[in-house]
Amino acid sequence: MIGRGLRILAGVGLAAAAVSPAIVGSGSVLVPGTPAVAQQEQAKDSLILRDGKTVEGQILEETAATVRMKVIVAGISGETTYSKTDILSIVRAAAPAKPDATKTETPALAAKKPPTPPAPSEPVSDKKKIYVVELTGLFGEDISETPIRNAVKDAGHLGADYIIFKVDNDWSLRRDGELGEIKDDVGKFDQLFRAEKMETIFTEEIPSMQKAPTVVMWVKKAMGGAAFVPFLSHTIYFHSEGKMGGIGHLQNIFGSTGDKVVQEKQFALRLKHAEGKAIEGGYDPIIVDAMARDNTVLSVRFEGGKPILLPREPESPDEILLTNDGTKEENKDSDEALARGEGKNTLTLKADIAYKLGISKGTADTLEDLIFQMGLSRTSEVVKGQADNIMKTWRDGIEEAKRQLPRMYRDARGIAPKTPGGYKERTEARQHQKKIYTDMQQIERRFEEALNPHAIRPQGAPNWNELEELKKALELQQLADKPEKR
Amino acid sequence: MKHSIKALLAGAAMLLATLVPAGRAMADKLHLKDGRVLDGTVIREQDGYVWFKMKVGEVEQEKFFKPSDVEKVDRETTPVGDAKAAPAASDSPAPKMHDGAPRAAIISLGVEDKEMVGQFITADSLDRCIPFLEKEHIDVVVLRINSGGGALLEIQKLSDEIEYKLKPKFRTVAWIEHAISAAAMTAHCMEEIYMMPGASYGACTGWYGQLVAVKGRELDEILYMMEKISARGKHDPQIMRAMQIMDPLSCNIDENGDVKWFQNLNGQYIVNPEERILCFNSQDAMKYKFAKGVAATYEELGKAMGYAEVEWVGKKVPGIPYPVCEAEEAMIKFRNQTDKDQKSLRAYFLEYNGSIQIAQSKPPEERGPFVNKARNALDQIKSMVKNNPNEALFVFNMLPEKFKDWVDEQEERLRKLVKK
Numbered sequence: 025m026i027g028r029g030l031r032i033l034a035g036v037g038l039a040a041a042a043v044s045p046a047i048v049g050s051g052s053v054l055v056p057g058t059p060a061v062a063q064q065e066q067a068k069d070s071l072i073l074r075d076g077k078t079v080e081g082q083i084l085e086e087t088a089a090t091v092r093m094k095v096i097v098a099g100i101s102g103e104t105t106y107s108k109t110d111i112l113s114i115v116r117a118a119a120p121a122k123p124d125a126t127k128t129e130t131p132a133l134a135a136k137k138p139p140t141p142p143a144p145s146e147p148v149s150d151k152k153k154i155y156v157v158e159l160t161g162l163f164g165e166d167i168s169e170t171p172i173r174n175a176v177k178d179a180g181h182l183g184a185d186y187i188i189f190k191v192d193n194d195w196s197l198r199r200d201g202e203l204g205e206i207k208d209d210v211g212k213f214d215q216l217f218r219a220e221k222m223e224t225i226f227t228e229e230i231p232s233m234q235k236a237p238t239v240v241m242w243v244k245k246a247m248g249g250a251a252f253v254p255f256l257s258h259t260i261y262f263h264s265e266g267k268m269g270g271i272g273h274l275q276n277i278f279g280s281t282g283d284k285v286v287q288e289k290q291f292a293l294r295l296k297h298a299e300g301k302a303i304e305g306g307y308d309p310i311i312v313d314a315m316a317r318d319n320t321v322l323s324v325r326f327e328g329g330k331p332i333l334l335p336r337e338p339e340s341p342d343e344i345l346l347t348n349d350g351t352k353e354e355n356k357d358s359d360e361a362l363a364r365g366e367g368k369n370t371l372t373l374k375a376d377i378a379y380k381l382g383i384s385k386g387t388a389d390t391l392e393d394l395i396f397q398m399g400l401s402r403t404s405e406v407v408k409g410q411a412d413n414i415m416k417t418w419r420d421g422i423e424e425a426k427r428q429l430p431r432m433y434r435d436a437r438g439i440a441p442k443t444p445g446g447y448k449e450r451t452e453a454r455q456h457q458k459k460i461y462t463d464m465q466q467i468e469r470r471f472e473e474a475l476n477p478h479a480i481r482p483q484g485a486p487n488w489n490e491l492e493e494l495k496k497a498l499e500l501q502q503l504a505d506k507p508e509k510r
Numbered sequence: 511m512k513h514s515i516k517a518l519l520a521g522a523a524m525l526l527a528t529l530v531p532a533g534r535a536m537a538d539k540l541h542l543k544d545g546r547v548l549d550g551t552v553i554r555e556q557d558g559y560v561w562f563k564m565k566v567g568e569v570e571q572e573k574f575f576k577p578s579d580v581e582k583v584d585r586e587t588t589p590v591g592d593a594k595a596a597p598a599a600s601d602s603p604a605p606k607m608h609d610g611a612p613r614a615a616i617i618s619l620g621v622e623d624k625e626m627v628g629q630f631i632t633a634d635s636l637d638r639c640i641p642f643l644e645k646e647h648i649d650v651v652v653l654r655i656n657s658g659g660g661a662l663l664e665i666q667k668l669s670d671e672i673e674y675k676l677k678p679k680f681r682t683v684a685w686i687e688h689a690i691s692a693a694a695m696t697a698h699c700m701e702e703i704y705m706m707p708g709a710s711y712g713a714c715t716g717w718y719g720q721l722v723a724v725k726g727r728e729l730d731e732i733l734y735m736m737e738k739i740s741a742r743g744k745h746d747p748q749i750m751r752a753m754q755i756m757d758p759l760s761c762n763i764d765e766n767g768d769v770k771w772f773q774n775l776n777g778q779y780i781v782n783p784e785e786r787i788l789c790f791n792s793q794d795a796m797k798y799k800f801a802k803g804v805a806a807t808y809e810e811l812g813k814a815m816g817y818a819e820v821e822w823v824g825k826k827v828p829g830i831p832y833p834v835c836e837a838e839e840a841m842i843k844f845r846n847q848t849d850k851d852q853k854s855l856r857a858y859f860l861e862y863n864g865s866i867q868i869a870q871s872k873p874p875e876e877r878g879p880f881v882n883k884a885r886n887a888l889d890q891i892k893s894m895v896k897n898n899p900n901e902a903l904f905v906f907n908m909l910p911e912k913f914k915d916w917v918d919e920q921e922e923r924l925r926k927l928v929k930k
Contacts (some may be wrong), residue, residue: 076561076574112556221622227708227806228831282721285756285787289715292789293658293690299791300688300708306578309791330577382578489853496857500864503880504871 069093070115071106079106083116090403092150105150107399152404154395155184155237157411161419163193163250164218168474171418173225175411176233182407184237187230188394191253192244195270201481208247208372209362211273213316215249216298221473226256227304242394243268243373243384251315255301261394262375262384271298272370274316275351291317307383308333314371318350322371324381331381347371422474425467429477429485436460447507454498461491461498537586538562542579545763545779545797552585611819614650615643615835616685616808620657620693624845627660627692628900629852633667635844635898639837640675646823646835651680652811653700654832659691662716662724662732664900669699669739685811686711686801690789698750699742704814705792705801712789714753729755746771749800752781752788759788761798769799808832844897851894855905858894862887869927881928888920 068080071091081095091114092105157175159167179187195206206212230236241254244263247270254260254268262268274294278287295316299309310333314322323334325343338345348355350369357367365372378384388394395401436457441449468477468488477485486494540548540562550564558577617639624630643651653672676682683702686709694711697703705711716724716732724732733754740747748771752759760777762770771777775784781798782788795801803814808831812820824833834842851858862884869880895901895913902913 072556074559074576076559112559223708224831232831278721282717283723284785285715286717286721286723288756288785288787289691289713289717290721292787293710293713296710296712296789296791297688300710303792304708309793489856492854492857493860496860497864500861500868500883503865503883504868 072112105403152185154186155179166419169222188240190242191246193250195247212248213271219249219252255305269372314347322346539584541581611821612649615648616652625657628664633671642837654685655689656687657693668696712753
């Protein structure tokens, strides 16, 4: 991807050390990367990382899982621990040559610059900080951009190096007022547009944080619109019972309404929106096609352990069918296959197939297991932030809003002037009604990204614009009213 | 500093020339899985990871590719050490069009929830940006597009605005976040289209009501309009055709990277199968040489445009990931006002009609305050149309001239109400 390549290019250009001074601010002239000046005079060890960066310094410790390195830049030293999963190769410096005993000239660089005492090391903790955010509840309501954004800010305040988003959305029929779970093969593709509202948090806001944490997605249940969220990270792990999908049967969403050409336009724009998420995360967009559209045929072959995706039926025994053309009658999934989660009409990613396809980096059932898989067991600590509280407060706030709004509207409509019902009492009654409408608007404004007042059961409530009209009507009534003549 | 169109074209021509493989100095070829073949020099290769030096414009850049990106490497140089010594074809910097770095401005056409063409993306609002751009001595205008489409009738106006007002004065490029339907048709007059990694572009079928397609004479007129607009952007007209109707599209890409398009499936690459409508993602757009580059940030965009240095004009605004220049401030203000007016429209009419009704129920000597209230509401309606002239059509179903007549009638009505 050229976009990411260019970002990495800037890093490569800058990186002679892991800690690179920022050299440009926004709006200023941009110059191709200039290496930071390292003032170590001894030979340097190097780590070549899998993201293309090269880190030079002195290796302090190497374990089975990690390498701890001391880096000095501009006189400031720091220690950083790298997971071996991120390291491509370790290059140890050659042993320094013995000084030449015959040389007597004095003006060597070392003499010109008398040795300075090592700069006091900054209080850098060895341990990487891990911050966990659980995305549970209804996607688009409980899982919404405001609480996610607030949790990310909290993670930033705590100096998190990693944010683990545990995606486990509610895929029950609760939203429809029923019991049970939505079937995995049910498609809720259009929740994509709800997911897009959260996208900038992952693609713009987190990367532009002063200390941008690495985002890790841990999938337990990412169904419907939630299926698009993990694609926004380069790093996905699955729970062993994890699943990611629920966006299938795209070609059926309009039924028989309208002309085919317009339906195809709608499918195309939706698919490409969704493919864009996969591309941003570094995944093959055809995966999204296979998850969404029944007539996407996809197979896989493995070469050297690496998956090669093939947009066709298998042509040899070493090729495995992932999805067939489910629009053909003979290919329609049976109830048995669907019940067992073995349908082939659309792709639902489970832990094993996600791992084989290179989408998931591993399977972990507990946080400790996940941290171990990430290679951070001994070099990290989970920081206790406010994420749980933030998500709960939001969730509770939405529930309370759904209870309050219809009640407030009922109360407002029931307001009548107090006796004797004169001008003063009528004015007070209208002011009281207007205040309730204004309070309702404030609640709706606070939760507007997630709350549809019309959809609140059982009878809904007026939305912000409708409340504005009600207030306008009260103003006009007040204007037309006047005190009784004595 | 302004640039003559000749200077701009000269700069563009040179940029294009240097993107074509320059010869033996960049002797290695990197074949990517997305179909691109890059010319340059392998700096290092390890376990399938490749560090590759290549030129973008006159600027040499080192890029990093993972094994998942790389199909194969055809090497004539030896990496690590030897490759670093390989001379570049030319070390001369890109010719500058004027002294100092070019000044670039970003104008957003559409943001989330305020993105409909014709309502939030209009030729009129774009035209109003030009004095700001000139005042700030802008050389390069980046139209950052994020829209799901909108009114067909605005497309020609927008295209004309870009073609005749912007392009002669500024290097004008499109930077696509999402450009669907009328938004893609708007961008299509620009030769330089850059995509964000998650971008989509296309799906331009005209429709109305319950997914009813535009057909017959009207469709033919729109297809013809887009052929002419494609020519403005130097895009093969078959591309846009496949975005509008279910025509297949394929292409050949020769060893020079030149693309030849076919409105059938006989080409080397099937771009749009039968019975489908074409929409590009960023990978497709690059693979088929439709887009000039992919850029996630404005800094990357500058590099993709071939600039070693560029001054992005504007100030930092929280929540906006690029500098906001004065023209962009004006555009944001226009959108916010349009949005406010849309949401308050019913309230404006309620106030206007309600005030008149109350006034009519009062004796003339008591009508004054109510007529004033009605007049205030009418002023808000007039401001709404002044801010966005298209609202006369969308809201009142009137052409601007007819709307003016309507306003005159209302003002006369109010005058009569207060007459004794």
